[in-house]
Amino acid sequence: MTTATTQDGSLPHSTENKPAPETSQQMKAVRFHGKEDLRFEDIQEPKCGAGQIKVVPAWCGICGSDLHEFIGGPSLCPTTPHPITGETVPLTFGHEFSGIIEELGEGVAEKWKVGDRVVVQPIIYDGDCGACQDGLINCCYNNGFVGLSGWGGGLSEHVVVPEYAVYQLPDNVGLDVAALVEPLAVGWHAVNISPFKITDSVLILGGGPIGLAVIQALRARGCNKIIVSEISSMRKQYAKDFGAHHVIDPTKDDIVAKVRELCDGTGVHVAFDCAGVQPGMDQAVLAIRARGTLVNIAIWEKTATFTPNDFNFKERGYLGVATYVKGDFEEVINAISDGRLDNAHKMITKRIELDQVLEEGFRTLINDKDNQVKILVKGSSEK
Incomplete structure (x- = not known):
């Protein structure tokens, strides 16, 4: 077995960093x-x-x-x-x-x-x-x-x-906001590895912490059409406050029809699934335009199903996301420090x-x- 080093030259866990006594x-x-x-x-x-x-x-x-x-x-x-x-x-x-x-x-x-x-x-x-x-x-x-x-x-x-x-941490990043770097890095990484471009329209399923992290990551990159699908009235408001341009309710709206209406009849370029529920994914796939991409961030508690033809016939893509890689933490910290993630502190709703x-x-x-x-x-x- 070879001995690998991290990008900063330090040894990874399997060699030097044994559990502390x-x-x-x-x-x-x-x-x-x-x-x-x-x-x-x-x-x-x-x-x-x-x-x-x-x-x-x-x-x-x-x-x-x-x-x-x-x-x-x-x-x-x-x-x-x-x-x-x-x-x-x-x-x-x-x-x-x-x-x-x-x-x-x-x-x-x-x-x-x-x-x-x-x-x-x-x-x-x-x-x-x-x-x-x-x-x-x-x-x-x-x-x-x-x-x-x-x-x-x-x-x-x-x-x-x-x-x-x-x-x-930079001096202008508080220790409380710094505790949000990890969840923010999940959303940041998802946008980083997705095919998103600044001119693209985006659908986000779910207005929880990771959905809000994706909204902020997209705002920091200048996205001008962020659509969020969310049921909870409070989380709908959070989505708006954090920068979503349109918020729709899957229990009241036809998500596919509404998204196409908002996107020149063609659908969004990228959809981020932050909810992990079957009906949401079913709607999101059909709300994506030809050669668009479904990006899954959610951790699913059950086995999901989809129809391959829904991807094949429109040449849509599916991309799984696993947390973050080296570099994402630095980018998030810098974005908080320079004001691009200016709403991060609003994620804190209770302290105990x-x-x-x-x-x-x-x-x-x-x-x-x-x-x-x-x-x-x-x-x-x-x-």
């Missing part, structure tokens, strides 16, 4: 034990090893993936030892987080210092598989995530991550404490989903 000190963390079993408990504080950086989380977002694991999992979280981390549930949650550097491991680059404000890119990858060798760490055949697959998570008082996972995650976080997202975009959990560095 634990200390005898205790810390608080939110741990996922299984379906509907989330606990705020004491665990061992991790120790910072060679090539690693220890971070005190400042703010951590609760992701839809976290919620799906809680409601019906474990599915993403390993129940047999993860091929890279070696861990299984129970695991500390939280993969959308910012923080303050509190310790540097041996061999970490001199550019870092204790007290630096940072955001963590949580992808875990082996560095050796074909996808990693091609630079596609998001498609690693053994991949995982900090906060879902092991190595701690942002819903804790301390976390240790490999150096390559840490990105420094670490000991409130279950009732004020997960329960709120289950029972008051339509009124929430992103709930942030305050970390110990913000106290």
